[in-house]
Amino acid sequence: MYYTDSKVENLYRIFDQNERKDYLRLDLNENPGGLPQEFISSVLKDVTPQFVAQYPETLHFSEVLAAHLGTDIHHLCLVNGSAEGIRYIIQAFTSQGGRIVGVVPSYFMFQVYSEMYGRNFIKVPYNEDLSMDVENIIAEMTDDTQLLILLNPNNPMGNVYSDEEFEKIMQTAKERQITVLIDEAYHYFYPGTFIRYALEEDHVFVTRTFSKLFSMAGCRLGYVVGWPDGVKMVQKMCTPHNTNAFAMKFADAVLSTPGMLEELIKKFSEGRDYIIKWLDDNGYSHKGEAGNFIFIKPKTDAKTIVDRMKLEKKILIKTYPDVGDFGNCLRVTIGERRFMEQFTAALGEIDKETP
Ligand SMILES: Cc1ncc(COP(=O)(O)O)c(C=O)c1O
Numbered sequence: 398m399y400y401t402d403s404k405v406e407n408l409y410r411i412f413d414q415n416e417r418k419d420y421l422r423l424d425l426n427e428n429p430g431g432l433p434q435e436f437i438s439s440v441l442k443d444v445t446p447q448f449v450a451q452y453p454e455t456l457h458f459s460e461v462l463a464a465h466l467g468t469d470i471h472h473l474c475l476v477n478g479s480a481e482g483i484r485y486i487i488q489a490f491t492s493q494g495g496r497i498v499g500v501v502p503s504y505f506m507f508q509v510y511s512e513m514y515g516r517n518f519i520k521v522p523y524n525e526d527l528s529m530d531v532e533n534i535i536a537e538m539t540d541d542t543q544l545l546i547l548l549n550p551n552n553p554m555g556n557v558y559s560d561e562e563f564e565k566i567m568q569t570a571k572e573r574q575i576t577v578l579i580d581e582a583y584h585y586f587y588p589g590t591f592i593r594y595a596l597e598e599d600h601v602f603v604t605r606t607f608s609k610l611f612s613m614a615g616c617r618l619g620y621v622v623g624w625p626d627g628v629k630m631v632q633k634m635c636t637p638h639n640t641n642a643f644a645m646k647f648a649d650a651v652l653s654t655p656g657m658l659e660e661l662i663k664k665f666s667e668g669r670d671y672i673i674k675w676l677d678d679n680g681y682s683h684k685g686e687a688g689n690f691i692f693i694k695p696k697t698d699a700k701t702i703v704d705r706m707k708l709e710k711k712i713l714i715k716t717y718p719d720v721g722d723f724g725n726c727l728r729v730t731i732g733e734r735r736f737m738e739q740f741t742a743a744l745g746e747i748d749k750e751t752p
Pocket residue numbers: 425426477478479480481504548551552580582583605606607608614618619
């Protein structure tokens with residue numbers, strides 16, 4: 398008899414992300430402008446046939462990245478986008494039917510992987526006012542919990558944890574022997590980090606990505622930071638040569654070019670300041686801008702706005718249903734100011750109540 402895994406068969410996945418190139422893409426938290434063209438051209442200038450022909454070499458880039466993080470390569474595993482690292486941590490540090498605790502709404506792949514591997518994902522919901530009560534997280538951290546997943550900042554809620562809140566959670570995790578995965582995909586947009594736990598303690602991982610501030614989502618590159626034995630476990634899960642040579646070359650160049658990161662942060666911050674001011678001036682409630690995205694409570698129907706933005710303005714944004722007291726709202730990626738101006742001009746035109 399042919400065998401198919403019913404968990405995979407019944408899994409819900411979205412594959413509808415093609416043909417976005419002619420749009421202003423404010424739906425997936427990429428950098429809509431990307432890295433400067435001169436920079437891209439200069440990185441590609443010395444690509445040789447040999448570079449393309451040989452399997453990617455990771456040592457040099459791992460050392461560059463480790464130096465950037467103030468650690469050594471034994472605390473690091475490169476992955477093909479942080480989503481890959483998250484998958485391996487779930488596979489290697491939880492069992493069939495094992496208990497995983499995470500907040501909702503959040504990055505959906507945590508639940509997808511949990512379902513794919515038959516894990517028991519326990520949801521800790523946000524409060525009506527979109528705040529997160531850490532006591533609710535702690536209450537779910539039972540002795541039989543294997544993995545706790547936290548995001549700082551969270552996507553899509555954009556909330557962050559204070560040092561005190563985090564310390565309390567981490568103490569509980571240690572007492573109850575729960576591995577902790579901290580997703581810092583949106584680090585750099587918000588400077589706070591809990592990477593020190595992953596560098597100093599066992600059974601704590603941080604995942605990060607080059608897809609967001611580094612503007613390299615098309616390259617697929619991320620990394621897992623953790624204690625050396627845990628990192629080795631993740632490395633064992635990886636497919637051979639899992640990270641792309643071009644991705645590492647671009648990431649190396651961004652990290653090694655003086656002022657590059659600062660410039661990316663500056664351009665992003667100008668865009669964030671602009672959109673927040675515009676929303677305030679135009680009577681919009683908004684939340685969660687610690688990452689490179691923002692929740693906006695629209696004045697009219699959210700789904701109609703998303704559809705009209707796409708059709709009439711060639712702008713892609715997302716709608717989220719039932720987000721606490723925001724109801725059905727918009728989530729919009731924040732990018733440099735010129736793109737935010739394009740978006741706010743469109744929103745001002747489309748989101749108008751009929752008199
Ligand atoms: C919270 C969070 N984690 C991880 C990822 C995955 O990023 P990547 O696989 O591109 O590194 C995303 C992507 O949007 C995200 O929002």
